[in-house]
Amino acid sequence: MVDFLITITMIGVVSWALIFMVTRRIFSKRSFEFSNRLVSTLHAIVSVSLASLSVQDWGCPLCPLASKSSPQQMKTLAFTLSYMIYDLICCQFDKRVVLDNVVHHLVTIVGIVSGLSYQRCGTEMVAALWITEISSPFLHLRELLKEFGYRDTCLNLAADVCFAIIFSLARMVGGPCLTYATLSSPNPFLIKAMALGLQLVSAFWFYKILKMMKHKLKKRSHFRPQTKSN
Template sequence: MIEKKEGQQMEERILRIITLGIISWTTAFHLFRKFLPKRSFEFCNRLVSTVHATVAFTLASLSVEDWTCPVCPLASRPSHSQMQTLAVSLSYLIYDLICCQFDKRVTIDNTIHHLVSIVGIGAGLAYGKISFAVVFSFARMVFGPYLTWVTLTADNPLVIKAMAVGLQLVSAYWFFKIARMMNYKLTKRTASKNLVYTEKL
C-alpha cells in the first residue's frame, strides 16, 4: 500500500515536472525573441537548446550514484533523480517538437527524431528500463544512422555534420552499454530458471 502511494506521488511529480518544463522552455523562447529581436527564430530556439543541454548535463551528472561505474548496478530501476532528469528532457523534446512546426523549414526527419525520442523517454518513465532500452536501441541504431547520413549529405555547416557524427557515436556507445545490461539480465533470468528446474528434479 505504501509502495503504491509512493508510486502515485512520483507519477504526479513527474507530470508536474513535464508540465512546468514545457511552460518554462516556451517562456524562455519568447524571452529570447523579445530581447533579441534581430535574431532569427532558429537562433532563439538554439539558445533554448543550449540551455536544455546545460541543464540536462548537470542533472544527469548529479543523478550518477557511483562515478567509478556510472551504469551500475546493471538492470536496476532508475532512481528518482534519474527519472526527474528524464522528465526535464521529455518536457524539452515536447516543446521543441511543437516549436519546430512553426519554423520556416519543417523537416520530416527532425519530426521523426522528436517523436521517437519522446516515445522512448516516455516508455522509460512509464515502464522502466527494459522497454526504454528496446525503444532507445531501435530509435538510435535504426533511425539514427539514417538521420546522420541525411545530415552529412545535406548542405549543412561543418560543425552540424560533426555534431551529427558525434551524437551517433555516443548513441553507439550507449547501445553497447544497454546491450551488455540486457545480456546480463537475460543471462541472470535464464540461470535462475535453470536453478529452479534443477531443484524440482
C-alpha cells in the same frame, strides 16, 4: 511520484516556451531558429549536468541495468521530456520541418514516457540522454556562428570539427555499447525499441555528418591559396 513528474513536465513545457519568447524578444532581429537554438543549448547543458549528477556509480556508469529508476533519474528524464515536447511543437512553427528530427523527438518522447511509466531503466535512459546531448552545444554553436556572419571561417570550421568528433565518439562508440547493454538486459520492449530506434537515427545522422565534413574540407581546400614553385 507520478503526479509530481507530470507537474514537472507541464511546468517545464510552459517554462521552455516562456524562455523562447523572452529570447525572441531580446534577439528580435535574429531568426526564429536562432532563438530556438539558444533554448536548445541551455537544455543540453543543464540536461548533461543533471544526467551526470544522477549516475549512481561512476566506477560503472551503466550499473545497475534494468533496475528501478532513482528519484533523481526520473526527475532528470521528466525535465528532458518537457523540453522534447516543447521543441517538437516549436519546430512545427518554423519554416523548415525536418522529418528525421520529428522522428527523433517522437522516439525519444515515447521512450521517456515508457521509462517513467515503468519507473525502470533509469540507468540506461540517463546514459542515453548524456550520449545524445553531449554534442548538442557544438551542433548549435556552428549554426549560431553562421548567423553572426562567421560562415566559412576557421572558427566555424573548428566548431564543425568539434561537433563531428564528439558526435561520432558519443553516438557511434558509446551509443552501440549502450544499445547492446539495453537490448541484452531484461528491459521492457518499448525501452529496447527506443534504444534501437535512437541508434538507427544516430547512424543516419553520422552518415550525413561524414558527407558534410567531406564537403566542407573539400570546399576549403579549393579556396586555399596555391604557392608558386620556382
